[in-house]
Amino acid sequence: xxxxxxxxxxxxxxxxxxxxxxxxxxxxxxxxxxxxxxxxxxxxxxxxxxxxxxxxxxxxxxxxxxxxxxxxxxxxxxxxxxxxxxxxxxxxxxxxxxxxxxxxxxxxxxxxxxxxxxxxxxxxxxxxxxxxxxxxxxxxxxxxxxxxxxxxxxxxxxxxxxxxxxxxxxxxxxxxxxxxxxxxxxxxxxxxxxxxxxxxxxxxxxxxxxxxxxxxxxxxxxxxxxxxxxxxxxxxxxxxxxxxxxxxxxxxxxxxxxxxxxxxxxxxxxxxxxxxxxxxxxxxxxxxxxxxxxxxxxxxxxxxxxxxxxxxxxxxxxxxxxxxxxxxxxxxxxxxxxxxxxxxxxxxxxxxxxxxxxxxxxxxxxxxxxxxxxxxxxxxxxxxxxxxxxxxxxxxxxxxxxxxxxxxxxxxxxxxxxxxxxxxxxxxxxxxxxxxxxxxxxxxxxxxxxxxxxxxxxxxxxxxxxxxxxxxxxxxxxxxxxxxxxxxxxxxxxxxxxxxxxxxxxxxxxxxxxxxxxxxxxxxxxxxxxxxxxxxxxxxxxxxxxxxxxxxxxxxxxxxxxxxxxxxxxxxxxxxxxxxxxxxxxxxxxxxxxxxxxxxxxxxxxxxxxxxxxxxxxxxxxxxxxxxxxxxxxxxxxxxxxxxxxxxxxxxxxxxxxxxxxxxxxxxxx
Numbered sequence: 287x288x289x290x291x292x293x294x295x296x297x298x299x300x301x302x303x304x305x306x307x308x309x310x311x312x313x314x315x316x317x318x319x320x321x322x323x324x325x326x327x328x329x330x331x332x333x334x335x336x337x338x339x340x341x342x343x344x345x346x347x348x349x350x351x352x353x354x355x356x357x358x359x360x361x362x363x364x365x366x367x368x369x370x371x372x373x374x375x376x377x378x379x380x381x382x383x384x385x386x387x388x389x390x391x392x393x394x395x396x397x398x399x400x401x402x403x404x405x406x407x408x409x410x411x412x413x414x415x416x417x418x419x420x421x422x423x424x425x426x427x428x429x430x431x432x433x434x435x436x437x438x439x440x441x442x443x444x445x446x447x448x449x450x451x452x453x454x455x456x457x458x459x460x461x462x463x464x465x466x467x468x469x470x471x472x473x474x475x476x477x478x479x480x481x482x483x484x485x486x487x488x489x490x491x492x493x494x495x496x497x498x499x500x501x502x503x504x505x506x507x508x509x510x511x512x513x514x515x516x517x518x519x520x521x522x523x524x525x526x527x528x529x530x531x532x533x534x535x536x537x538x539x540x541x542x543x544x545x546x547x548x549x550x551x552x553x554x555x556x557x558x559x560x561x562x563x564x565x566x567x568x569x570x571x572x573x574x575x576x577x578x579x580x581x582x583x584x585x586x587x588x589x590x591x592x593x594x595x596x597x598x599x600x601x602x603x604x605x606x607x608x609x610x611x612x613x614x615x616x617x618x619x620x621x622x623x624x625x626x627x628x629x630x631x632x633x634x635x636x637x638x639x640x641x642x643x644x645x646x647x648x649x650x651x652x653x654x655x656x657x658x659x660x661x662x663x664x665x666x667x668x669x670x671x672x673x674x675x676x677x678x679x680x681x682x683x684x685x686x687x688x689x690x691x692x693x694x695x696x697x698x699x700x701x702x703x704x705x706x707x708x709x710x711x712x713x714x715x716x717x718x719x720x721x722x723x724x725x726x727x728x729x730x731x732x733x734x735x736x737x738x739x740x741x742x743x744x745x746x747x748x749x750x751x752x753x754x755x756x757x758x759x760x761x762x763x764x765x766x767x768x769x770x771x772x773x774x775x776x777x778x779x780x781x782x783x784x785x786x787x788x789x790x791x792x793x794x795x796x797x798x799x800x801x802x803x804x805x806x807x808x809x810x811x812x813x814x815x816x817x818x819x820x821x822x823x824x825x826x827x828x829x830x831x832x833x834x835x836x837x838x839x840x841x842x843x844x845x846x847x848x849x850x851x852x853x854x855x856x857x858x859x860x861x862x863x864x865x866x867x868x869x870x871x872x873x874x875x876x877x878x879x880x881x882x883x884x885x886x887x888x889x890x891x892x893x894x895x896x897x898x899x900x901x902x903x904x905x906x907x908x909x910x911x912x913x914x915x916x917x918x919x920x921x922x923x924x925x926x927x928x929x930x931x932x933x934x935x936x937x938x939x940x941x942x943x944x945x946x947x948x949x950x951x952x953x954x955x956x
Contacts, residue, residue: 332349332432332433333347333349333353333354334347334350334430334431334571335350335366335428335429335431336427336428336429336574336578337366337427337429338425338426339387339425339426339427341366341367341383341427342363342364342365343364343366343369344363344426345362353408354370354404356369366429373403376412379400379412381398382398386414386427387416387427397411397413397414398411399412399434400412408433408435409434409438410432410434410435411431412429412431412432413431413432414430416428425582426578428575430571440461462483463485463486465485466487467487467564467565467566467567468485468487468488468491468546468563468564468566468567469485469488469562469564469565470484470499470504470565471563472550472560472561473558473559473561474520474552475558477517477520480501481502481503481507488565491544491565491567492507492508492538492544493539493540494539504516508536508537508538508544509548510534519531519550527551528549528550528551529548530549533547533568533572534546534548544569545567545569545572546566546568547568548563548565549563550564602917604645604919604937604938605844605847605917605938606844607638607642608844608850608851608938608939609844609846609851610634610939611635611638611939612847612850612853612939613634613850614631614634614635614638616854617630618631619857632681636685639678643717646710661704661791662704663703664704664705665701666700666703667699667700668698668701668708669733671708672694672712674709675712675713676692676716678709678713679712679713679716679717682721686723686725686727688725688726688727688729689726689727689729690716690730690731691730693732693733694732695733695734695735697735700813701740701791701813701814702812702814707787708787708791708811711783711784711809712742714780714784715744715809716731716744717780718807719744719745719805722805723746723747723749727746728746728747729745730744730745735813736810738813738815739793739810739812740811740812740813741809744806744807746804747804748804749801750802750803751800752801756797756799759781759797760781760782760784760785760795784807784809788809788811792811793809793812794810795809796808834953834956835860835861835953836861836880836882836956837860837863837879837880837882838862838881838882838884838949839863839865839874839880839883840852840855840862840864840865841864841874841884841885841886841889841894841897842864842889842915843867843886845866848866848886851945852864855949858949860949867889867890867891868891868892868897869892871883871885872892879906879910880910881910881911881956882911882949883901883912883913884913885914887914887916887917888918894916894927894930895926895927898927898930898931899930899931901931911934911952912931913932913935913936913948914927914932914934914935915936915938916937917937919937934948
């Protein structure tokens with residue numbers, strides 16, 4: 287029997303201790319292979335949701351609907367936690383979304399796993415990120431949903447098995463090669479970070495062959511702008527053990543740009559530092575982001591154009607109302623006993639007032655929805671507000687022959703409020719009651735103090751409100767179904783104005799109603815607890831001019847409006863001239879030396895603003911009182927007229943009583 291020099295039989299079977307050492311060595315290799323397999327498991331891009339800042343679903347992709355067996359109608363505008371009968375009300379998801387909204391942690395912390403029983407116990411990785419990423423207050427949240435069931439099963443299998451190295455290596459290669467994300471294995475011992483391995487998805491994405499990738503640095507295969515940027519990323523990876531890039535510069539072999547997400551981590555194999563980079567193709571998500579941004583910009587532009595349209599619409603509608611209102615005033619001052627003439631004048635006056643209210647509400651709701659409404663708070667007595675509101679709503683109430691009862695307490699209730707806006711609230715509630723109550727109905731208006739609140743109630747015996755309509759009765763453009771016998775329901779914006787105005791006054795409004803049993807609207811406003819010693823402002827009644835007659839120049843390109851207003855002023859005892867363009871207004875003013883000029887803004891040749899500026903530059907007439915009479919009535923229009931030199935701003939059709947008040951004040955000073 288042959289022996290070696292040590293005297294040991296060379297063919298003798300290994301001892302038990304040698305077998306144990308060999309098995310221990312193989313097991314170590316197995317554990318290393320398993321650790322390697324664990325680290326290269328990649329997440330797969332599958333479904334996604336887009337949420338708004340209120341956590342409601344804006345959109346989802348087809349993969350989401352297919353995975354979770356829901357329809358588009360069940361998903362869009364639904365609160366994320368209400369999806370699928372509450373299966374998305376996940377504590378971990380709530381924490382993740384809260385962190386996204388408040389930006390308390392890095393982006394890589396915004397992930398949570400959850401098992402969904404409704405889709406066969408599938409394990410999903412939910413990853414949330416804000417859009418745009420740099421926004422302080424994100425408008426959108428992208429929620430990527432990744433099915434990691436198979437990965438978790440594979441990991442469990444790999445952990446449980448301590449079998450043959452070849453089988454583990456085979457599973458690793460299958461996962462590595464079948465992953466739907468690009469995977470690069472890099473040498474992390476130097477800042478060159480050369481490629482050691484790449485999976486098929488990576489080679490297909492970049493357009494390079496496997497051999498072309500091996501041995502190259504990241505910047506040489508299209509990642510990062512240059513070697514300096516690549517080395518900077520390596521330093522971050524070396525310091526943190528993790529690096530993530532959203533939309534890193536990446537060019538394919540053919541020069542085309544690719545939209546990807548780059549995630550890289552490091553670990554050790556056989557004492558060598560290795561970096562694993564997962565490169566996710568996010569072209570679809572990037573296109574969605576671009577389209578979302580484009581849609582947001584388009585909506586902003588559309589909203590701006592809508593505001594411009596409403597302003598122009600208000601101007602164009604008010605222009606013809608002005609001469610109609612003036613004509614009614616002329617008819618009213620003519621001595622006549624003809625019943626038909628008086629009746630016709632009353633009808634025209636009521637309808638002009640109704641049209642004016644509709645235009646005001648339309649423009650008001652635009653200002654409310656865009657947040658451009660401004661309140662002028664002052665100490666206000668509720669009784670005086672209600673009195674003026676009833677006076678404005680009285681023609682419509684009388685037209686329908688309704689019985690109106692008022693209950694106002696004798697003691698004064700003070701509010702810190704905008705008197706005109708509160709008046710608008712009461713007018714809208716009264717006109718709403720009048721329109722939706724059959725003729726000869728009953729309307730009651732009561733005011734009382736309850737603790738620290740002023741409570742106003744408007745009740746009617748009208749048609750009531752359907753139960754399905756009650757929850758959205760204060761929404762814009764909401765109104766009851768219109769039938770042939772209910773043709774004057776308005777635009778559906780009056781109650782929306784009421785609701786927002788009350789909210790701006792730190793109050794609340796409620797509605798109680800049953801179909802066919804009438805309605806009750808309750809407005810609650812905080813009272814002013816400490817009142818100043820001075821008395822509340824009271825409405826100044828229109829007064830005829832006193833003192834000497836005035837020289838008045840009326841300027842309007844609407845000839846009917848200018849001439850009818852001139853006739854009214856002449857009938858009131860003033861000397862009046864007219865002009866119909868901006869340039870002739872300046873010439874006429876220099877020649878006529880008027881005490882007061884009633885100026886339209888939208889004039890041909892020169893705008894009313896420019897006319898006002900030129901008048902203020904003429905020493906002889908610079909002290910004339912300038913009154914803007916225009917269809918433009920927004921707050922910005924009033925500020926612009928004041929900056930141009932106007933003393934007053936009246937919106938068409940202007941109340942002739944207010945015109946006479948201004949003239950009376952000027953006349954007394956002469």
